[in-house]
Amino acid sequence: MQLTKLSIKEAEDEITKANEIIYKSCGIYPTFVRPPYGSWSDTLEKKTNMRSVLWTIDPLDWKVLDKDQVVRHVVSNAKDGSIILLHDIYKTSVEAALEIVDELTKKGYKFATIEELQID
Incomplete structure (x- = not known):
């Protein structure tokens, strides 16, 4: 799912759900996100307080x-x-x-x- 195709609230909710799963598994909340399709926005970064990490090599x-x-x-x-x-x-x-x-x-x-x- 492309987060930027969702409303800001829906995208925040998806990220929050994922972060809770990670926390329950690892005991820490992530501070970075690899957004699906590389789709991210400054608004999401500010709302979630997470930095996006993209890639330089995509072997498909x-x-x-x-x-x-x-x-x-x-x-x-x-x-x-x-x-x-x-x-x-x-x-x-x-x-x-x-x-x-x-x-x-x-x-x-x-x-x-x-x-x-x-x-x-």
């Missing part, structure tokens, strides 16, 4: 459903500071993620949290 894993193709795309396009978009609801994406970590680690890349990337 949800569409191609091919582990090897996803791995090739990510590994060949990775550079310092890259943020990779993958969808963990697909088995091929999960398998690709594991291989991507191995391949990028071999190439000397280090993985970081969003906070460590110093997003501005």
